[in-house]
Amino acid sequence: MEILVQPNPETASALAAAAIAKAIYEKPTTVLGLATGSTPLALYRELIRLHRDEGLDFSKVRTFNLDEYLGLSPDHPASYSHFMRVNFFAHVNLNPQRTHIPSGLVSQETIPAHCEHYEEEIAQAGGIDIQILGIGSDGHIGFNEPSSSLTSRTRIKTLTERTRLDNSAHFVNPDDVPHHVITMGIGTIMEARKIFLLAFGENKATAVAGAAEGPITASLPASILQMHRHAHFYIDPLAASKLTRLAYYEWVLAHKPAWQRDDIAAR
Ligand code: F6R
Numbered sequence: 691m692e693i694l695v696q697p698n699p700e701t702a703s704a705l706a707a708a709a710i711a712k713a714i715y716e717k718p719t720t721v722l723g724l725a726t727g728s729t730p731l732a733l734y735r736e737l738i739r740l741h742r743d744e745g746l747d748f749s750k751v752r753t754f755n756l757d758e759y760l761g762l763s764p765d766h767p768a769s770y771s772h773f774m775r776v777n778f779f780a781h782v783n784l785n786p787q788r789t790h791i792p793s794g795l796v797s798q799e800t801i802p803a804h805c806e807h808y809e810e811e812i813a814q815a816g817g818i819d820i821q822i823l824g825i826g827s828d829g830h831i832g833f834n835e836p837s838s839s840l841t842s843r844t845r846i847k848t849l850t851e852r853t854r855l856d857n858s859a860h861f862v863n864p865d866d867v868p869h870h871v872i873t874m875g876i877g878t879i880m881e882a883r884k885i886f887l888l889a890f891g892e893n894k895a896t897a898v899a900g901a902a903e904g905p906i907t908a909s910l911p912a913s914i915l916q917m918h919r920h921a922h923f924y925i926d927p928l929a930a931s932k933l934t935r936l937a938y939y940e941w942v943l944a945h946k947p948a949w950q951r952d953d954i955a956a957r
Contacts, residue, residue, distance in 0.1 A: 691915065692922045693902060693939035695930045699890040702924040703732035706822070706886050709922075709952035711740050713820055713884075718750040721812075723821030723879070724778075725756050725832075726770045727857075729888045730822055734778040741782045748784040752815050754808075755791040756823075756832040757873035760801075760846065762794040768860045768867075769794055792844070792872035805844040805872060812878070821882035825889050828852055829897040829910035833873035840906075840914045842875030876914055884920040887912070889929040898925060899932035 696702035710733075714720045724730070740746040755770055764771035771791050779789060790811055796804040812818060823831050828850065834842060835850050848870055849857075858864035879885070889898050901912035902923060915921040930936055 691902060691918075692942075693930070693933065694922060694924050694943060695927060695936065695939060696924065697927070699732050699888075699926050702888065702890070702926055703730075704736050705952065706733055706888060706922075706924045707736035707740060709886065710737065710820060710822075711744075711746050712952050714746060714748070714751060717819065718747060719752070719816075720819045721752045721754070721815045721817065723756065723818040723874070723882055724753050724774065725822045725824045725888075726773045727824045729824035729890060731777060733822065733888060738778065738781040746782075748782045750788075751784060752788040753784065753790065754812055754815070754818060754874075755789075756821075756879075757871050758792040758794045759868040760794055760796075760870040760872060761868045764791075764794070766794075794872070796872070801846050801872065805846070808844045808872075808874075809878065818882040820884045820886060821879055823879070823885060823887040823912075825887060825894055825897050825901065825912050826853055827856060827893050827897055829900055829912045831876065831887070831912045831915075832879060833871040834876050834879075834911045836909045836911060838876055838908060838911050840908055840911070841877040843878050844872065844874050847871050847873050876911055880914060880918055884922070885915060885918050886922050886924060887915065888924045890926045892928045892931065894925075894929040895932040898923065898929045899934070903934055 694705060696705060758770045762769040766772060792808055793804060825831060828836055833847050835847060854867040858867050861867050900910040901915055904910060904913050906913045906916055
């Protein structure tokens with residue numbers, strides 16, 4: 691794992707964006723796995739800036755989002771479809787036909803087929819090159835809540851009350867947060883070639899420490915990332931504050947060879 695502690699969320703997001711830009715310059719058909727929530731907002735802003743000011747071309751990129759609330763239409767202001775359009779898709783030259791988000795309107799009987807189809811679409815695209823992740827305060831990735839199978843595939847999940855509360859700010863009434871979601875599974879996420887996890891703020895410190903340094907356990911789903919060969923954590927000092935090997939991670943970063951640095955290589 692690579693733990694990249696940056697001075698603030700903006701610099702951490704810019705570093706992740708530079709690595710994504712580098713991947714797209716090298717492979718214009720890059721397949722991105724995308725996350726929603728407050729965490730990736732600065733990353734999307736920086737990717738939009740790179741598109742606008744430096745001509746980063748998304749026309750051949752394909753995207754797959756992690757999850758969607760069941761019961762919300764794509765036009766619902768709290769749906770992840772709406773989130774992606776407003777915060778990213780509308781501002782870059784992504785072909786809408788190359789963007790994929792699980793449907794929130796799928797009927798109960800067709801959920802398994804819909805999830806299987808989502809997995810097939812990812813496979814047909816050649817798999818995900820870079821998966822962007824946030825992390826829940828309980829250690830969830832995607833909407834794989836604690837106790838999720840560490841080999842799970844795309845499926846319906848029930849949110850914990852804690853996650854519903856964490857996400858309630860996006861809804862008019864906290865009771866409006868759906869109980870169910872469709873989410874990529876942990877096994878699905880782990881098949882991505884690279885994983886970029888972003889985490890900012892004190893509220894994420896316990897989850898980040900468990901993910902990077904705790905035992906691998908379904909009780910903290912992000913801990914499975916220890917088994918991934920290319921997992922990179924882009925975090926701020928507050929999210930890093932409970933890591934016990936912080937000094938070593940900073941030492942590694944300070945001694946990173948120039949040829950390995952995305953901030954230089956992407957320019
Ligand atoms: C979002 C997702 C979630 C969030 C997590 C953190 O698509 O899958 O795992 O990344 O809940 O949310 P924020 O960033 O709002 O703290």
